[in-house]
Amino acid sequence: METGSTKFMKAIRIHTIGGPEVLTYEDVPRPSAESGEVLVRIHAAGINPADWRGRAGYLELPEELRPKIPRPSIPGSDISGIVEAVGPGVDEFSVGDAVYGLVRFPPYTEKGGGKGYAEYTTAPVTDLALKPATIDHIQAAAVPMAALTAWQLLFDHANLQSGQTVLVNGAAGGVGHFMVQFAKLKGARVIGVASGRHETFLRELGVDQFIDYTSNSVEEVIRDVDLLLDNVGGPNGYRLLDIIKRGGTLIPVNIGNYPPERLAELDVTRKDRQVRSNGAQLSEIGRLIDAGQVRIAIDSVFSLAEASKAHEHGEKGHLQGKIVLRVVD
Ligand SMILES: NC(=O)c1ccc[n+]([C@@H]2O[C@H](COP(=O)([O-])OP(=O)(O)OC[C@H]3O[C@@H](n4cnc5c(N)ncnc54)[C@H](OP(=O)(O)O)[C@@H]3O)[C@@H](O)[C@H]2O)c1
Incomplete structure (x- = not known):
């Protein structure tokens, strides 16, 4: 199958819940941007504990509270990349813009989550911000969920x-x-x-x-x-x-x-609160990053194809900063 075409792309998919081995690297149809969305060529995807908990079936939650995720699914919600195409009605971003975001989180929408472990995903423009200019895609992909969680808990809730x-x-x-x-x-x-x-x-x-x-x-x-x-x-x-x-x-x-x-x-x-996608807050956080006031720690970087190794590493705990998947070399 030719993944250089516009029809297919490489992605990690989960066909059944289980350990890191259920993360499979395969060819899947490439999505296209709908109204209010952009198509992003992902350069790097951040990994979060929510990703491995979802992969394992949210076993820490009582059964009635476990989200029902349709399978197969592409995990991941943190992305950094370049806008490849814009959907109808989008004037916030243009083709070629470097963007980052926590996409469709919480992931219980009709469209599922952000589908970040892939070469491309679509994202509502409200979930995205321009990538801080002083950092690369690996660093930018490490920011969205973790920084938005910190920001929203400290300032919106506490x-x-x-x-x-x-x-x-x-x-x-x-x-x-x-x-x-x-x-x-x-x-x-x-x-x-x-x-x-x-x-x-x-x-x-x-x-x-x-x-x-x-x-x-x-x-x-x-x-x-x-x-x-x-x-x-x-x-x-x-x-x-x-x-x-x-x-x-x-x-x-x-x-x-x-x-x-x-x-x-x-x-x-x-106060129990769950993080929400928020492009406007990521713009504010991005300004602090560009001003040198916030540092991003990268624990480790894996290739997209090595997502199962990345989960194994994350689930051992004791991270210093974030794990990121490199999608474009
Ligand atoms: N509510 C929400 O919306 C929301 C959003 C994001 C994340 N979360 C949850 O928040 C938690 C943290 O996420 P994260 O991304 O920061 O995880 P993480 O990157 O894996 O960090 C967890 C940290 O805890 C430390 N740790 C482990 N045991 C400890 C102990 N007994 N005492 C003190 N520190 C200990 C680990 O290193 P050391 O042991 O080496 O110190 C590690 O640095 C996860 O459970 C995640 O699911 C919730």
């Missing part, structure tokens, strides 16, 4: 104020490293929790205090934070509740165990 104290658990990962930087830019005092090998990295990003969770119990050394951003969660998530001051806020970014009665005793408000 309403972070200058002078407040924030603890970021899982501070060195994709979401965490943006939380640290955005909270510092806002004038907050930031405590970063991660394993020891990330200490220098997190201090360079500006954390005021670093805690290595492998050698310290956070709950024994910290008290009275205004905001706990818990990127780790899990069955022991409740252990960190005592560090939040009365009237403070918990944002569980990952799924965790936080008993409601304990939250009530401590007078802590819990």
Whole structure:
């Protein structure tokens, strides 16, 4: 099959839920832009935990809450690339523009998710922004979901104020490293929790205090934070509740165990929120990147065909920044 033609492209598809081995590299029909969309020639695609959770069937969720994803499907929602064609009614972008975005997230739309593990995808123009000029596509593809999650949780939902104290658990990962930087830019005092090998990295990003969770119990050394951003969660998530001051806020970014009665005793408000595609916010974040105020950490880069290796690596945990698939050399 000729993938140089306009009819087909290379993509990763999932035919059945399972381990990384179900990610298959194959020839699939190339999409075309509909009204309000552009067709993007993808140069790089970011990888997120949501991708491997979807691939595995969202087993961490109760069965009734698991999204039903039609198969076969192309995973991925973070892209950076070049506009190849514009659909009817589009005047926000032109052919040749370099763009990046979190595409169709949450992915429960009629069209499915962003389908980023591919040579091309279509995207609603509202999900995209011009790629920051000072970074390449690999770096740009690392930004959308992680940075939008950090931005929306800190500013739209927690309403972070200058002078407040924030603890970021899982501070060195994709979401965490943006939380640290955005909270510092806002004038907050930031405590970063991660394993020891990330200490220098997190201090360079500006954390005021670093805690290595492998050698310290956070709950024994910290008290009275205004905001706990818990990127780790899990069955022991409740252990960190005592560090939040009365009237403070918990944002569980990952799924965790936080008993409601304990939250009530401590007078802590819990806010569960899911990230949403937002091209306008990516433009704002892009301006900070171009101004040199936000750094992007790349944990590792794999080719599109190596997506299963990339998932294997991500699922081991302990990332410093983001994993990205290189689609165009
Ligand atoms: N609510 C939403 O809309 C939303 C959006 C995006 C992501 N998420 C979720 O948020 C979570 C984080 O996403 P991500 O992309 O940042 O993941 P990630 O890149 O895999 O980062 C997770 C980080 O946590 C650290 N970590 C692991 N165990 C830890 C522990 N016990 N204590 C402290 N740190 C620990 C890891 O490194 P070290 O162990 O080496 O420190 C790693 O740096 C995921 O569960 C993801 O599904 C939710």
